[in-house]
């Protein structure tokens with residue numbers, strides 16, 4: 856059983872592991888969604904399911920780890936999208 860959190864890079868790789876490109880919008884659509892339809896990364900740690908938002912995981916790996924209060928906005932508006940060029944830091 857995993858007892859250490861995934862690294863920033865591992866989370867991003869998982870976030871990008873089950874995606875398809877939408878040829879019209881350029882969105883990178885994740886197949887792993889939560890109940891609200893948001894792209895997420897799920898993993899087990901200490902018997903618990905940890906869930907992180909996939910686009911934040913991707914951003915953290917490419918730029919810097921995000922503070923909880925820092926918001927990312929997707930210009931495409933698609934909650935399933937993890938395409939890094941589609942979101943910008945707004946705070």
Ligand SMILES: [Zn+2]
Pocket residue numbers: 880881882883929931932933936937938941
């Ligand atoms: Zn998008």
